[in-house]
Amino acid sequence: MTAAPTRLTDELKAGLNAPICLTWEWTYACNLACVHCLSSSGRRDPLELTTAEMRSVVDQLADMQVFYINVGGGEPTVRPDFFEVIEYSVERGVGVKFSTNGGMITPAKACHLASLDYVDIQISLDGADEATNDAVRGRGSWAMAHRAMDNLASAGFGPFKISVVMTRHNIPQRDELAALADRYGAELRLTRFRPSGRGAETWHELRPTQDQQYELYRWLLDRPDVLTGDSFFHLSGYGEGALPGLNLCGAGRVVCLIDPVGDVYACPFVLHEQFKAGSVRAEGGFAGVWNGSTLFRELREPQSAGACASCGSYDACQGGCMAAKFFVGLPLDAPDPECVKGNGEPALAALGVDARPISGPGHSKPVPVPVRLSPRRPATV
């Protein structure tokens, strides 16, 4: 159509007037403490955005024609203004997709949600059986998610999504997970497990094996209706077919994240000072950050292929995921730690013990420290 055709992905890498996929975490508070939580959630941040600030951000997103927001957390439904803000967002023409562990979705709330115009729901579940799921998400979380799904089904919500972070323990359960989604008339959405947040501590033991990565790739090629949110673009390096989606790192280009206190990061998986672009609380608001941040400008420039320059698959996988590299301590132009050509393993093995970046304290709940009480000396009379 144009005289000199450029690839769509090249055009997208140069950045857009507004994000296509904007994740907005509404709170760091959470009733669970999943071992892979990318935002190390647990405790509410006392500085989180007020209802008025949330409404103002919605107004800005509406003005920029952001089509929908991906709401997460923490557990977003614990905010007392949860319904108020989603209803306001839908009213302003910004659709809402939110992720939840399901704890709040009672029969009454499910009916309320079913009555809303543009609200999509993703129920997080990380295993096809209780033992596999609860080992990652905590005791009782499997039952909680199932209660929520039952309530949504009874309320006639329609097709919700079941969202799974892929680990070496649930990749073998992919057919059962697809069958579970079918039983509910739900859509299955699979996400790559990245070593972000608390996930940095558990990534080495939970990440898929190389064989599993290939099995998953073949499985996804056969099932274009399984959603992945472009999560597995590093698997394109296998070169046996393209997975649906844009297959590129969208950080700062088509994707970004607003955290509960209004800080803007390049993507949902890089909650770290180095990838902070600004704050919606600053003058200029969200648009000011999206259009003016130095970090975003740099991410939209052509990137160096670095150590991957001589690999024939670079065009397909683009060197993989920035967040995965960063949090294991690899340089950003190194191969993805899970490079399908096997170039990640030697790179990982060569890392020093202190290579991993230092993360802030996060919002994890304090771990109870066992204390021994010694009997008090009886009072003398």
Next chain:
Amino acid sequence: MALRPEPFGALAYHYGNRRLNFLRSPQLLTLVQRLGEHPSIDAALDDAGIEPRRRPTWVAALARLAESDFIEEVTS
């Protein structure tokens, strides 16, 4: 359905089926925006000044949009 102008053309989003389409030229965006003002696709292409030899590409682009319900034929 919403159209958002972008450096490469526009993004089209369908709130009903949640599908996203890329209109990869500003000219296509203008064509789509003015489609409703014309009785036929040919008339719209005439108005947009698209030469006959390039029309099959444009018709194909419109067909893709129709397939995902972004545009539809109006019968009067």
